[in-house]
Amino acid sequence: MGIKKIFFVCPYPFDEAPSQRFRFEQYLSILEKAGYKYQLAPFLNLKAWNILYKSGNSIQKLFWIMISFIKRFLLLFQLQSYEFIFIHREASPIGPPFFEWAVRFIWKKKIIYDFDDAIWLEDPSEIGSLKASMKWKSKVKSICKWSYKVSCGNEYLAQFARNFSKQVVLNPTTIDTDYHKELKNSNTRKISIGWTGTHSTLPYLKPLIPVLDKLSLEYDFELLVISNQKPDFAVNCMRFIQWDKSSEIEDLNQINIGVMPLSDDIWSQGKCGFKLLQYMAIKKPVVASPVGVNTKIINESQAGFLAETEKEWIAGISKLLANPELRNDLGNKGRSYIKDYYSVQSNKNTFLSLFG
Structure with missing residues (x-):
């Protein structure tokens, strides 16, 4: 043969x-x-x-x-x-x-x-x-x-x-956990609520602006946006990093809390939760909309919180902003879950079966 x-x-x-x-x-x-x-x-x-x-x-x-x-x-x-x-x-x-x-x-x-x-x-x-x-x-x-x-x-x-x-x-869309991993660094910046994605998904971030405005009255943090295009909206606490393949893991590791807001529609139902997978692979806790596979990933991993209403978003992010031990615990859970269910190694046989 x-x-x-x-x-x-x-x-x-x-x-x-x-x-x-x-x-x-x-x-x-x-x-x-x-x-x-x-x-x-x-x-x-x-x-x-x-x-x-x-x-x-x-x-x-x-x-x-x-x-x-x-x-x-x-x-x-x-x-x-x-x-x-x-x-x-x-x-x-x-x-x-x-x-x-x-x-x-x-x-x-x-x-x-x-x-x-x-x-x-x-x-x-x-x-x-x-x-x-x-x-x-x-x-x-x-x-x-x-x-x-x-x-x-x-x-x-x-x-x-x-x-x-x-x-x-x-x-499933998977992560190379040898590449996507936590990096220990001496970053002394304020705590970062992070979002990463392409220009086409930036609009999903806009509804989170009122949540961040209210949180900023009580907590000192920044919104870190990593994308191939600068957002066309302004947030007082926002810092933008141009996505770069050569530094993407270092840039992601500047995030302390990963967020994935989505609109609840038939288009978003098809999303594969990739932002969550990226955050969790580098041991970052997450808060996300309960849309599509997001619900499955967070419920199974226990690596963060689901948030639909403004009140739920504020509650979930507040818990993580106030508690570094909780962030660490949920981050570890997320990393373990990704390795077991959404890593290249765990999915290798499924991928190879496509050609059998």
């Missing part, structure tokens, strides 16, 4: 996007040790990625999008020797699933379809827009039907996929 080969088809350049890094990129060395060969094919190259979400540069953006579609088409002629085609989210961000259809029905390859958000739904900020229609959200159902196996980040996503596929694998 020959060596099994996997082609990873993904939206973003290698080692740039959290969804790719924590869904499959951190498993590549494990695949190699298991005897697999692989190749990666991002839709966007690094030049396109660096300008796509910035204002202006419309002609350059159009040029790189056209180049990306041409490369996707040419990729169809490079798949012959590959047994598995692993598609993360989608082969292209707009248009119908022509690539996926060709892979399944022309090349007759085994598609592993992976997603960690409710990507069949329109983004809340784009509902009814031309941009939303161009994304062709209905293709998610078709790709699920065509796939050999569907890899879903949580049970909510898996329930959707089971309507179209009998081979659905609950494959």
